[in-house]
Amino acid sequence: MAVEGGMKCVKFLLYVLLLAFCACAVGLIAVGVGAQLVLSQTIIQGATPGSLLPVVIIAVGVFLFLVAFVGCCGACKENYCLMITFAIFLSLIMLVEVAAAIAGYVFRDKVMSEFNNNFRQQMENYPKNNHTASILDRMQADFKCCGAANYTDWEKIPSMSKNRVPDSCCINVTVGCGINFNEKAIHKEGCVEKIGGWLRKNVLVVAAAALGIAFVLGIVFACCLVKSIRSGYEVM
Numbered sequence: 001m002a003v004e005g006g007m008k009c010v011k012f013l014l015y016v017l018l019l020a021f022c023a024c025a026v027g028l029i030a031v032g033v034g035a036q037l038v039l040s041q042t043i044i045q046g047a048t049p050g051s052l053l054p055v056v057i058i059a060v061g062v063f064l065f066l067v068a069f070v071g072c073c074g075a076c077k078e079n080y081c082l083m084i085t086f087a088i089f090l091s092l093i094m095l096v097e098v099a100a101a102i103a104g105y106v107f108r109d110k111v112m113s114e115f116n117n118n119f120r121q122q123m124e125n126y127p128k129n130n131h132t133a134s135i136l137d138r139m140q141a142d143f144k145c146c147g148a149a150n151y152t153d154w155e156k157i158p159s160m161s162k163n164r165v166p167d168s169c170c171i172n173v174t175v176g177c178g179i180n181f182n183e184k185a186i187h188k189e190g191c192v193e194k195i196g197g198w199l200r201k202n203v204l205v206v207a208a209a210a211l212g213i214a215f216v217l218g219i220v221f222a223c224c225l226v227k228s229i230r231s232g233y234e235v236m
Helices: 006-039 049-077 080-124 130-143 151-156 191-235
Strands: none
Touching: 006 049, 006 191, 049 080, 080 130, 080 151, 080 191, 130 191
């Protein structure tokens, strides 16, 4: 039996929230892929908190997208079982996000320490390996940073000459601009904190949007629609 009256408005609002939910899911997948591309270039392969973080983010994004699909099918067909499943999944995901936030807070220092150590290791290989040099140059240019903590980290690399940083540290990159550089002409901030801040900001924004918009309001609207569909079955 089709929903009537105010429930049609609730159903429409649920569709809008599901669209926002899908956008959050796609956003998480995009952030996870971006994090994987960045961290895989510096963190040594293995089952470490740093290397597993992007995989978890991508997995959560894919799962959220599937849950949104279930909710869309349930609302479209006005199927009681699908809507109940959707509401239960949303409740479970809310608990998982809270647990993930706690885990992220607990392991934040470990992940950053691991990323910092491996970034510095890659810096030592910079003059010896063209592939490593290309990766670090791209990261420094993209994130407008220089070194791990700051630009002075390059002074500690034995094979780098004094008063020199990679050209990718320059604000306006030109060949040889990093030799006998002027501090005003280079990015002085370190890459570890900048990249870490980028990850925190993007994950936090998308996760907060998913939690606030899709979960809280989505559960309420889904339960209202479930109640209406159940009432319709009882009338029949």
